[in-house]
Amino acid sequence: MFEYRFIQIAFIASLLISILSAVIGTFVVMRKMTSIAGSIAHSAFGGLGLGLLLNLNPVYIAIPFTMAVAGFFSLFKKAMRISEESALTIIWSFGMSLGILLMNFKAGFSGEVLGYLFGSILAVSMSDIGLMLASILLTLLAFGIFSREIVLSSFDEEFAILCGINTKLFDLIFYMLTALTVVILIKVAGVLVIIAFLTIPPIIARRFVKSILKMIFLSFALNLVFSFSGMILSFYFDLPTGPSIVMISILTLFLVSVFKRK
Amino acid sequence: MNSTAISVKNLCLSINGQSILENINLNVKSNELISVIGPNGSGKTTLLRAILGFIKIDSGSIEILGEQNIKGRLHVGYIPQFIKRDSDFPLTVRDIMLSGKYSGYFRKYSKEDIHSADKYIEEFSLSRLKNKRIHELSGGEMQRVLIARALVRNPKILLMDEPTSSVDKKSQDEFFMLLSRLRERMAIILVTHDLGAVSTYIERIICLNHKINYDGPTAEGLTKLDETYKGSINIINHSHHGDK
Numbered sequence: 001m002f003e004y005r006f007i008q009i010a011f012i013a014s015l016l017i018s019i020l021s022a023v024i025g026t027f028v029v030m031r032k033m034t035s036i037a038g039s040i041a042h043s044a045f046g047g048l049g050l051g052l053l054l055n056l057n058p059v060y061i062a063i064p065f066t067m068a069v070a071g072f073f074s075l076f077k078k079a080m081r082i083s084e085e086s087a088l089t090i091i092w093s094f095g096m097s098l099g100i101l102l103m104n105f106k107a108g109f110s111g112e113v114l115g116y117l118f119g120s121i122l123a124v125s126m127s128d129i130g131l132m133l134a135s136i137l138l139t140l141l142a143f144g145i146f147s148r149e150i151v152l153s154s155f156d157e158e159f160a161i162l163c164g165i166n167t168k169l170f171d172l173i174f175y176m177l178t179a180l181t182v183v184i185l186i187k188v189a190g191v192l193v194i195i196a197f198l199t200i201p202p203i204i205a206r207r208f209v210k211s212i213l214k215m216i217f218l219s220f221a222l223n224l225v226f227s228f229s230g231m232i233l234s235f236y237f238d239l240p241t242g243p244s245i246v247m248i249s250i251l252t253l254f255l256v257s258v259f260k261r262k
Numbered sequence: 263m264n265s266t267a268i269s270v271k272n273l274c275l276s277i278n279g280q281s282i283l284e285n286i287n288l289n290v291k292s293n294e295l296i297s298v299i300g301p302n303g304s305g306k307t308t309l310l311r312a313i314l315g316f317i318k319i320d321s322g323s324i325e326i327l328g329e330q331n332i333k334g335r336l337h338v339g340y341i342p343q344f345i346k347r348d349s350d351f352p353l354t355v356r357d358i359m360l361s362g363k364y365s366g367y368f369r370k371y372s373k374e375d376i377h378s379a380d381k382y383i384e385e386f387s388l389s390r391l392k393n394k395r396i397h398e399l400s401g402g403e404m405q406r407v408l409i410a411r412a413l414v415r416n417p418k419i420l421l422m423d424e425p426t427s428s429v430d431k432k433s434q435d436e437f438f439m440l441l442s443r444l445r446e447r448m449a450i451i452l453v454t455h456d457l458g459a460v461s462t463y464i465e466r467i468i469c470l471n472h473k474i475n476y477d478g479p480t481a482e483g484l485t486k487l488d489e490t491y492k493g494s495i496n497i498i499n500h501s502h503h504g505d506k
Contacts, residue, residue: 030351145368152361155351158316159411163364164336206350210395215352 006122010231013124013188016132017197018223023139024181025198025223026216027174029206031154034199036073039088040175041182041191043069045099048116048186053102059131062183069095070179074172118242119190121231128188135184139177146170151212193242197223200249204256226252266328267292267419267449268313273322275305275312282308284473286322292418295445297452297460297480299487300470306453307343309470310421313451314340327418339412339448341405343423349397355407356392359383362414379414386410402433409437413444420450426459438463457484 028037047065051058069091077084099116143150153160153167160167185194201222205215230245266289273286282305290296298306311317313324315331326334359382363375383392386406391399399407405425412420426434438459441450454460460467460480467483469476476483 148361148364149367151353152364155353155358155361158314158340158342159361161316162314162335162338162340163361163415164366165364206352209352210354210393211352211357 006124007231007235009124009126009129010121011228012129013121013132014227014231015224016129016136017185017189018220018227020132020136020139020181020185021194021197022201022216022220022223023143024178025202026205026212026219027150027154028178028198029202030212031174033178034195035085035088036175037178037182037198038195039073039092039095040066040070040179041186041194042092043095044179044183044186044191045116046095046102047099047183049099049102052106059183059187062186063180066179066183067176070175071172074175075168115190116186117190117192118240119186119188119193121188121227121241124188131184132188135180139181142173142177146173147212150174189245190242193245196246196249197227200253201226204253207256207260222249222252265292266290267294267326268451269323269325270313271323273309273312273324274320275308275317276320277308277317282472283312286470286474288468288474288477290419290449290451292449293445293447294466295441295450295452295464296466296468297454297464298468298470299454299457299460304471306470307423310340310423310451310453313421314338337418339415339417339420341408341412341420341422341425343427351396354393354395355388355399356380356383358396358407358411359388359392359414362411382410382414402430418448420444420448422450423453424455425452426454426456434459457487460484 028034044062044066046069047062048058050065051061054061073087073091077087082090149160149165149170150173152163153165153170157167181198182191182194185197189197201219202215204222205218209215209218226249227245230248231241233239233248234241234244268288268290270286270288273283273288274281275283286309298309300306308317312319313326313331314335315324324331327337328334356379359379360371360376362382363371363379365375383389386409388403388407388410391403391407396404396407405427409422409425426437434456441452442463444450452460452464461484464480466478467476467480468474469483469487476486
């Protein structure tokens with residue numbers, strides 16, 4: 001199967017997705033933000049729909065759109081007069097509905113919805129790879145420079161404040177990076193696969209390690225194993241790639257939960 | 263030596279329209295060890311959190327070491343009753359202790375920082391636990407880690423919310439002995455239900471039930487307590503319930 005160029009590119013894409021989602025996913029899980037990541041991912045549909053309607057590259061419109069939604073939520077979540085859970089559900093359904101509504105105005109684009117739900121890792125272009133590389137660079141730079149601040153404010157926000165850390169700023173940066181990751185990966189992996197990538201490997205990894213760095217590395221390795229095995233499975237058995245990856249991750253999580261207690 | 267550590271003037275605070283603190287005036291000098299007591303839901307935890315600027319106040323002013331509380335809180339060590347932590351967070355006791363040496367953006371931990379964190383690990387008998395993850399610690403061990411972490415920062419003021427709620431009687435006595443030593447170099451405000459220990463170790467108490475009912479010497483305060491609260495405080499009560 002490796003003689004095909006699209007397969008080679010898909011494997012490179014999996015490698016890059018694994019790096020990005022291991023770093024962001026580790027903190028998504030540690031900060032108990034899995035439902036927030038899910039809402040941000042689904043809100044991206046609004047931006048994608050807008051991009052299609054305007055005949056522009058949907059990803060380029062979805063990036064600022066999703067970052068704006070994530071930034072708004074990060075800044076105003078405490079001031080909202082409704083519970084955080086309700087606000088997230090509203091963001092989730094708003095993004096999806098807006099996206100599908102806007103896509104509906106463009107004839108022939110109904111298939112796009114399914115594409116963005118499960119992605120098409122076998123149809124990755126070189127410009128997608130470029131975008132992923134750029135966001136990996138930005139994410140690693142932010143986490144490399146501010147790792148202690150991000151860890152401290154994720155673990156104990158009040159203590160971080162007393163240490164003089166601007167936790168609101170780091171909260172905002174993290175939301176923005178999560179939004180960026182989600183949109184960059186949406187075309188390649190699809191919304192459902194992204195949520196699995198961001199949550200399942202870190203949930204498994206944290207049972208085995210004692211440090212954040214090791215958790216990131218183990219999540220990366222798991223992401224790689226899940227995506228490679230999912231692709232191989234889909235190639236030989238003619239199965240859809242995204243759902244295959246998700247099912248392998250969930251099966252592994254189930255087995256780990258049964259055999260590896262804390 | 264006896265300068266003002268904390269000054270609270272005419273503080274009023276309400277949450278969702280319900281008044282929690284009414285016209286609070288409080289002055290704490292450096293090297294003073296005081297205790298805030300009151301029934302559950304009387305506003306004790308809210309008072310500490312307001313002093314630290316974690317909760318928006320309706321009116322009044324709060325100063326820490328002569329500065330506005332938002333600035334002055336950098337000199338405060340705070341030991342909450344609980345921290346909103348994920349018990350699966352992959353940090354060891356040593357990581358948590360080292361985080362107490364955080365000194366600003368772009369500054370790495372120095373050899374001295376590591377040495378100082380290790381010194382406190384030893385002093386607080388945490389050496390055996392230093393490589394353990396937080397989910398492996400008991401409530402009392404976690405409390406010891408949080409106290410040690412607060413002290414690693416060399417605070418000038420220490421605010422403690424029910425610090426002895428998860429420790430046994432022997433550890434409580436050791437804890438109050440430690441406080442007596444610490445007051446030589448910092449002001450300490452202790453929120454507690456444990457009036458038995460308070461009567462032995464604390465000279466000044468604040469009786470709080472939304473407003474300050476008593477502020478003065480412990481012995482006198484404890485005699486008036488029963489009348490003031492009509493038995494809503496158990497005199498030697500190791501209750502684990504926190505404030506709202």
